[in-house]
Amino acid sequence: MQNQLNLEGVEKQALKDYTEKAYLNYSMYVILDRALPQIGDGLKPVQRRIIYAMSELGLSAGSKPKKSARTVGDVIGKFHPHGDSACYEAMVLMAQEFSYRYSIIDGQGNWGSTDDPKSFAAMRYTESRLKPYAKSLLAELAHGTVDWVPNFDGTMDEPVVLPARLPNLLLNGTTGIAVGLSTDVPPHNLREVVSACVHLIDKPKATVADLMKHIKGPDFPTGGELVSPHDDIRAIYETGNGTLRLRATYKVEDGDIVITALPYQIAGSKVLEQIAAQMRNKKLPLVEDLRDESDHEDPIRLVITPKSRKVDVEELMSHLFATTSLERTVRANMNIVALDGRPRAFNLHGLLTEWLAFRRDTVTRRLNHRLQIVEDRLHILDGLLTAYLNIDEVIAIIRQEDKPKPVLMERFGLSEIQAEAILNLRLRNLAKLEEMKIRGEQDELSAERKKIEMILNSPARLKTLIKNELLEDAEAYGDARRTVIVERDTAKALDETQLVASEPVTIVLSQRGWARAAKGHEVDPFALSYKSGDGFLAAARGRSNQLAMFIDSSGRVYSASAHTLPSARGQGEPLSGRFNPPDGAGFCGTLIGEPNDRWVLASDAGYGFIAKLDDLVSRNKAGKAVLRVPSGGRAVVPAPVPADAECLIAAVSSIGRLLIFEMDDLPELAKGKGNKLLNIPSKKYQAGEEQLVSVAVIPEEGNLQVHTAARTMTLKWNDLDDYYGERALRGSMLPQGWRKVERLSADQ
Known part of the structure; x- marks a missing residue:
């Protein structure tokens, strides 16, 4: 039997508690140490480490650039134990003029382009150094302004934050995605931000509206136009969230x-x-x-x-x-790690106030650091002056005593530091002029100490110093606004019909409901090829930028852009794939034209009306119910009405009865059953013995063509009297041999 596992001294923890704690730790690491910037210098940890490593390598603005691989190696080897490619990409971003409003790194070589920001060369080919703007982040680093922490392996220290002299976070902006949090801070103009900071120093209770008199809005490195309304920009600055519209x-x-x-x-x-x-x-x-x-x-x-x-x-x-x-929206979401180390959302006033608190603390620490250096130096100078005033005795003690330091300290009341400084004096410094130099240096340092103490003891003087330094940097690094702020109307896409070339087309519909668009109006639809068992049913002439409409046997009308129909070089496409007609319904005709064009719609029961195309339009796949058709009946092929002409309407039945009447006798409707065109006895219609076959509109002095399966008869204008009558009459029989009419057509 195996021995049981000894768990004595092993801590026990519920899996739920362990996973929750592990996930929270991971999320806080991502938020604080990777994705979100610190409000003080506006940098993420990897960016801060790159800038610091470059300063340690001596890559200042005036120095000779070095290979980027050298910098990346130092960063990942000393401070940032992550992938070199991610580190180099962060470095590239800070060097791209089109990515950063005030780029921090001066890159030589291929650092990408606006067309392809990721087209930069490998780090072994490019060289880099810091730009003058980087001085605003690094200048006060050695002046006791920030805290330092050990690096990842404890072999050296790195700064927790850089002592930025400018609110770099607002100037260059940033983006980042953490766990449950993201940040999107747009870039701004340096002069405007400094002006707002100065105003806020003078008037800490200033509102966002007051600050917006200085900061008009974001200022992007690529320029363009910011076309968001003023109220939208103000809402972003008041809440820290929103979207901006940018335009070329x-x-x-x-x-x-x-x-x-x-x-x-x-x-x-x-x-x-x-x-x-x-x-x-x-x-x-x-x-x-x-x-x-x-x-x-x-x-x-x-x-x-x-x-x-x-x-x-x-x-x-x-x-x-x-x-x-050419127009896009940019998100603004100002989630930032505050001075207390906690991430939170800031509005414009809160962000600038928090940064000014950071700057005030930085300047105070710098002044205290300098004051301590001045006082330490004055302390040493006091000891040196005592030595010069008693030089002979000091020399005698040094020559005679085995341990002169304690003797000097006791004899002249010196501190250990003062005594050590005296013992470290060189013989050349014993000249008589040295005493004058010491007294001169004492006077200078005493004046400096007094000035520093006055600033530290006076909040007003401290504010003035901060303002003056901000204005100096604005003069050194500031430039004109690039992004123009102007309110524009919302962009609107042109209507599809305005975008399509207006060309003559003929819409051809087959008996089985296949449709196509042939170029031109001289097309012979009978000469086109059709699938086996299919043939020509109807055609309509129009323009390619118009809507082609199709009516089914139930009287529903469907619409599609003419230019979207397949070419007549093929056999078209089935309309059943585009639309959803009722079960059992087939397509019976096609219409096309301008919105005010009129067409005659009719059912095979002999009823119909005139309709404007504008009333028939439907973008719905199920179409629009327009013509009321009796149960078991169907619509006939619609007939176009010529514009501005006195016309006649011809209607023919399946047994060869033709009636021609005045068009004015037929009403214009948007939908419905319509009026009786040709009198077809209901018994004959219900028995299927007679139906309306076709209608045509004959312009004044026009001709009517009667088409049978084998031949065509033309009735000239003067011959139409034989069939002329009142609407809804029975009509006259066509000659023997012409009574099996398939369709009517008229000269247009």
Whole structure:
């Protein structure tokens, strides 16, 4: 029997408690040590370690750059034990002028481009050093301004935060995703932020509205336009959350539209691809040509050539803003690690107030550190002056005593530090002029001590010092705003019919419900090829940018853009795949034209009316019920009504009865059963012995064609009197041999 496992002294813990604690620890690590920035310097740990490592390598703005691999090696070897590629990407981001509003690293070599930010060369090829702006983060590092902690292996120390002289978090912004938290702080203009800080120092109770008189809104490195309404921007600054709308800027040169700036983090190649895709799909006929003329002098220069000078440029650009990345939304979510080490959401006032508290603490620590150095030096100078005033006795003690330090301390009342300084004096420093130098240095340091003490003891002087330093840095590193803030109307995409080239087309419908669009109006639909067992049913002439409509046997009408129908080079596509007609219903006709065009709709029961196309439109797959058809009946092929003409309507039944009457006798309806066109006895209709076969609209002085299966008879205008009568009459019989009519047509 095996021995039982001895668990004496082993801590027991519930799995639930262990996993909860482990997950919370992990999430806090990600939040505090990886994803979220610290409010003091606005940097994530990896960014801070890169900047500090570069300063330790002596890579200041005026030094010779070194291979980026050297920096990355130092960072991951000394401070950041993570992957080198992730570290290098963080480094690249701080060097890209189009990613950081005030880039921190000066990169030499290929550091990526706006078209492809990740196209940077490997770190073994690029070189880097710090930019002058980095001085605002590092200048006070050695002045006792921040706390230091051991690195991951305890062999050296690293700063907890850099003593930033400027609110770098607002200036460069940041993005990050942690566990349960994310941050998106947009970048801002240095001069505007400093102006707001100065105002807040003078008036700590200033409102967000007061601060917005200085900070107009975010300022992105790629420029462009910020088109969000003022109220939306203010809401973001008041709550710390919201979205911003960014838009490209453009100008018109010799009829061409030239895009000169793109929204933040949008590549020109992506925009060109989106516009080109619309052109390929024939959804952008307003554009004739598209090209990229970007170069070193003009990093962004995308040229769009409109089809003609008649194209409304503003309307076209509004469409492109709505359908491409020329306009985008940027999220703002200001979750930041506060001074107490806890992450929380800040509004603009809270963020600046918190940073000013950090700056006040940093400056106070710097002044105290300097005051301590001054006092230590003055203490030593006091001892040296005592030695010079008693130089002969000091020399005698040093020469005669085995241990001169305690003797000097007792004889002249010196401290150990003073005595040590005297013993370390060189002979050359015993010159008579040295006493004068000491007294001069004492005077300078005493004046400096007095000045520092006055600042430390006066909150007003401390505020003035902070303000002056902010203004100095604004003068040194500030620049003009790049992103223009202007309120614009919401971009609207053009209607699909406005985007499709207007070309003549003939919509052809087969007996089995297959539809296609043939180019031109001279197409002979009978000459087209049809599937076996299928044949021509109806055709309608219109334009490619119009809606093609189809009526089924139940009287429902369906709509589709004409340009989306397949070409007549093939056999078309079944409408049942596009629409959802009722069970057993088949398609009976097609219509197309302008919204105000009129068509005659009729059922085989002999009833019908005139309808405007605009009343028939339906984007619903189930169509729109328009014509009321008797049970077991069906609609007949609709007939177009010529515009601005006195017309006659012809109706023919399946036994060859033809009636021609005035069009004014037929009402115009949006839907319904309509009025009786041709009198068909109900008994004969119900028995299936007679139905309405076809209708046609004959313009004044026009001709009527009567089509049978084998031949066509033309009735000239003067011959129509034989069949003319009042609406709803029985009509006259056609000649023997012409009574099996398939359809009617008229000269249009």
